[in-house]
Amino acid sequence: MLNYQKKLEEQLSEICSQSRKSLLLHACCAPCSSYVIEYLSEFFDITLLYFNPNISPEEEYRKRFAELERLIGEMPLKSSVRLMAGRYDTREFFDVVKGLEELPEGGERCFKCYRLRLEEAARTGRERGFDFFGTTLSISPHKNAEKLNLIGEELGERYGIRYLYGDFKKRNGYKRSIELSEIYGLYRQNYCGCVFSRMEAEKRGKG
Amino acid sequence: MIEIKTDWSEENLKKYIMYKFLFSNKFTIAAMAVFGICFAAIAASCITMFAMTESAVFLVMAGAVAVLAAGTVIFFIVKVNKNVKVSADMGKESSENESVILTEDKITVCKNQVPYGEMNWDKISSIDLNEKGKTAYLSTEEGAVLILEYKNIVVGAEKELREMLLIKNVKLSEKA
16 A cells, blocks of 8 residues: 555645645544644645535534534644535435445445545635645544545546645554544544444444 | 453454454455355356256266365364364463553553563554454464453543554554
8 A cells, every 4th residue: 555644745845845835625523633734734724624414413513513613713723724614415425325325334335425525625626726635534544545545636637636645644643633632622423424334333332 | 551351261262263364354355255156166067067967977076066165164163163272271371360551652461460571562563453342452473462352441441442552553554
């Protein structure tokens, strides 16, 4: 597997010598975003895109958004970070995962979900003139970073916007996100977001 | 800091071997699938040939293939059971009342809550989180394994343990 953290570092060293770039960063929740914005705000003008139609129930979706809003308001960052709320229509998610409901977490259903959210980031990024687009998702050890980066790369080519590679869990990224979550008292959910992941988490809980 | 009792029982070892062999290694799963398909294809071909030619030779061949496949499976089960029994008997006495303390820097092994050995995380070559079985397996290059069942946590919480192991796993993947 390619080292996407290295690829990211190459991209960052390349843009260091250029004028400041803008980044549309897809964000799934506050804990995952915490380390990523701390790390990237040194290099980019970041706008977070909260587009997660996979998350259910709606109350959970709103709670995660509120935490994200609070985080960027409270966290001292190297540059200001904006937050953009995406559409919330869970039908979008259920449409793309149709027929894959029974699959276990981490498989093809999740890959479709990565694509759905990354595609929105690529499309919005292109329409609004961002230099780069990316996602915070690779910070989670449960997510398939290789798949995420391959999808991002492909969408970047299709939409004509540069994809920012990343495997943010590396270099103590995941650890730092836990520390930051503790520092800011962030709400940390015990499931990824969709109803299927919630059921799996509940099953695990019952054990 | 997390303290967790270790349980070196036959049942746990069996679960570990099954997990390692069947679930954590995609290559093994693929190899077993190929093996099964090959046996099924040969047996089906023999039966088809028997139907076409009515020659008993093909029926005998199909039977032989089925016996061979069943023999392989039985051999595998017996072998695993035997290894598990030997390992469990060897470790049973020494591992009684044993627990481990996991900290950021090292793993300390205790007997009756008194530390008697420690190792650095560098020694751990693989970490498997069996989420369904609510167990974590920490293996060394030498083949030793620590079986950590979440229910046996003495100090700390399951969430803490999982987080610590996920972080260590990321570090392991970086080393690789």
